[in-house]
Amino acid sequence: MIRPFTKGNLLPLETEAGTFHARYTVQGLASLDFPDPENPHAVRAAEKPSPAQQHWHKRTSEAVLATLDGKRVESLPPLDLEGHTEFQRRVWEVLLAIPPGQTLTYKEVAARAGRPKGAQAAGQACGRNPIPVIIPCHRVLAASQKLGGFSGGLYWKIDLLRREGVLL
DNA sequence: CAGGATCTACTTG
DNA sequence: CAAGTAGATCCTG
Numbered sequence: 001m002i003r004p005f006t007k008g009n010l011l012p013l014e015t016e017a018g019t020f021h022a023r024y025t026v027q028g029l030a031s032l033d034f035p036d037p038e039n040p041h042a043v044r045a046a047e048k049p050s051p052a053q054q055h056w057h058k059r060t061s062e063a064v065l066a067t068l069d070g071k072r073v074e075s076l077p078p079l080d081l082e083g084h085t086e087f088q089r090r091v092w093e094v095l096l097a098i099p100p101g102q103t104l105t106y107k108e109v110a111a112r113a114g115r116p117k118g119a120q121a122a123g124q125a126c127g128r129n130p131i132p133v134i135i136p137c138h139r140v141l142a143a144s145q146k147l148g149g150f151s152g153g154l155y156w157k158i159d160l161l162r163r164e165g166v167l168l
Numbered sequence: 169c170a171g172g173a174t175c176t177a178c179t180t181g
Numbered sequence: 182c183a184a185g186t187a188g189a190t191c192c193t194g
Binding site: 085087088110115117118119120121122124125128 | 189190191192193
């Protein structure tokens with residue numbers, strides 16, 4: 001995934017599942033990328049973070065590691081969701097409230113975001129989530145209890161759910 | 169206006 | 182069951 005004109009500092013985040021990359025602006029965590037599937041432990045960048053960013057990165061790392069372990073996240077860094085729409089932010093707020101091991105359907109997410117008939121729009125918003133894992137878009141399934149989609153690759157959706165003990 | 173990480177309600181093998 | 186069709190819905194660029 002190439003992001004040529006993004007701003008902020010990109011910091012590597014080591015896990016047993018590979019090296020994620022977190023990007024921070026002056027406002028907080030702005031995006032999280034999955035490890036490179038070709039070379040999971042490759043480090044794409046290690047820029048010089050501000051003290052605040054270093055502090056945030058520690059919390060991000062703990063949150064990602066906890067989620068990979070199926071555990072509840074204690075605290076999050078500030079999230080920089082600027083540049084997105086009202087509806088998207090509402091959907092992401094809904095996702096943040098889903099505990100590990102639990103799932104909602106796209107329809108339920110839409111309803112909680114205030115648009116009971118906007119299931120497809122909710123799916124669209126999930127697909128644009130810039131901070132997967134932390135904003136747990138993997139905990140949203142189709143109404144048929146089937147998987148639905150996942151922009152990070154369905155492998156990750158299955159793996160993250162399995163780590164939380166969700167059976168499909 | 170077309171296109172989605174959808175849903176429901178069909179109909180057909 | 183699975184797969185296909187059709188229409189409804191609504192946010193996005």
